[in-house]
Amino acid sequence: MHSGPGEQPWDSLLDTEAAVAFTQELVRLRTVNSEGAEAVERPAADLVAALFTRFGWEHTVTEVAPGRPNVVATVEGGGGQGPTLMFEGHTDVVTEGDPADWSVDPYGAEIRDGRMWGRGTADMKSGVAAMIYGVRALQQAGPFPGRIVLGVMADEEGMMLGAKAFAASPAAGEVDGVVVCEPEGYEVCTSARGGIRLRLDLTGVMAHGAMPQEGRSPIEAGARIVEALGTVREWAAVRFGRHPHAGSVTVTPTVLLGGDPDQLNVIPAHGMVGVDVRTIPGTDHAELIERIRTTAEQAAEPFGVAVRQTVVDDRPAVETPEDHPVVQGLVAAHTRVHGSAPAFGAVPGTTDGTILTRDAGLPTVVYGPGGKWIAHQKDEFVEVREIGEYARVYAGAAHHFLTGSTTPAPEGGAAA
Structure with a gap:
């Protein structure tokens, strides 16, 4: 099923258009994490759960506070025993502030000049879409060992109640590595302040x-x-x-x-x-x-x-060794997609990954679409091409991690 140098079966199965459209659907929902709000993530959680249902993925919807659900799916690889990899994201966003300060509709998800504009495009609804569609393509490409957990958490922009609830659950004890899909500008962030x-x-x-x-x-x-x-x-x-x-x-x-x-x-x-x-x-x-x-x-x-x-x-500040399999999987997949190895970096603030490492001892690495410094600003955007690029990397990273691959990834595609 290889259609070119460096290509993998899941590349041709990736529905990039659907991933972009799903990002737009999420961005058009005003899921602002504000004090007193009663149903912040609920509309986005319903949308995600409906997609999981359409894909036939077993999932749970668990409220960590009224109107604040976690949506967690488990995708069995069908290829026998193996490790468990988790992709993690959130759908709550910070306020847009005064809409008059924006040059676009903060919740229009307009695509112009190769960019999708709006609150949450980078932080981090594009990351949620990319991880879901990347895993879907890998699943359609055939059996793989182990399983993948997709966690779409509540309250990352607040007190991280969703991550805390998952970390305290039995499901966390079965996870061997976590990719947090926050925007980091093509850097593989093995540490977080x-x-x-x-x-x-x-x-x-x-x-x-x-x-x-x-x-x-x-x-x-x-x-x-x-x-x-x-x-x-x-x-x-x-x-x-x-x-x-x-x-x-x-x-x-x-x-x-x-x-x-x-x-x-x-x-x-x-x-x-x-x-x-x-x-x-x-x-x-x-x-x-x-x-x-x-x-x-x-x-x-x-x-x-x-x-x-x-x-x-x-x-606490957290750090995962650069030679950990979850990191190496991302490095190999990024190199294959972009033709050169990624830079290592650190998350300037904290993510749900900090909580998952602190409370559950999970090795976490942060890597996702969107500029490293664009979060929480007016006129937030994500480059549309990045949604497909990151989905391909997520699929490749999962395959590398779950199969225990030690073979260097072939180079292909254009550098970022």
Whole structure:
């Protein structure tokens, strides 16, 4: 069934047009992860479940919160015993913001100039479509050992409830490797930066703005804390070093609150500093969190302001060895499709893969259609050709992983 150098049976069976059309269907659903929303992913989950049914794939639809379902399918290879590979994605998206800031309809899924435009095109409804249709083509190409799990999770843009629920389920214990199909610009991301979100609540003494000697200002203390956090960033860069792909630890103040715009003559009693911390593999989170706490307290002490630190979220940096079979499968398949080996990289933030590694110990790698830096921006887009390209790579990577292939992939196609 080989129709050319480097081609595989599943290449000719891949329905790229259907994958593109399915991406459009998903993008046209406004599945914004917003506080108080009661049915974020439900319309997209129904669409995915209907496609799984049409393909004859056994699947479950499990709510992890009201209106927030995970859809998980298992595709048996029919070729005997073998490992289990999982492809993972999500269908919730961040808000589009003010539609007037967009040059296109955020939910139109318009195709123009070789690109599909709209919220979720890159992050990551195209990845969901590519993984589904890639697996479908591989299945139609004939038996393969083992099985493939397709997980379309809820709440990735929030607290990752979907990934947490799957990681806690018996099904996670049967998975041997995971490809997370988030947009990474053709990079095979074997590591992902960790994330710590901190809240520093400041308590001072309220006073008249004309009598500052009677108060203890959380605003002045907060400003000094923001400045002092720069020294923590410099310390962390030395203490934890630099990762070849994930870079260095960053410590970024993101919120500074205090006072009332309608009471400009009042020194407030309370304030807050919010901090976003991104870590690299090998970072000691407990040590870093303690360093931030003591630095903030020392900065606020001259102002007589108390500091109470709360860890809002703590996600570790994760890393899968480059010689792991799930990574090597992607490298081999990418090389075959594009004619050259991919670059390795790191995920700038966190994905569901972080949770699957942290909570279930699963080896994860992130690789999916869309630019690495396009997520959450206005005028989001994905190159239409990438949907088919990634579907081919997913099919090839699955075949390589499930068959235990050690033969270098033949080169073919055009480089990315």
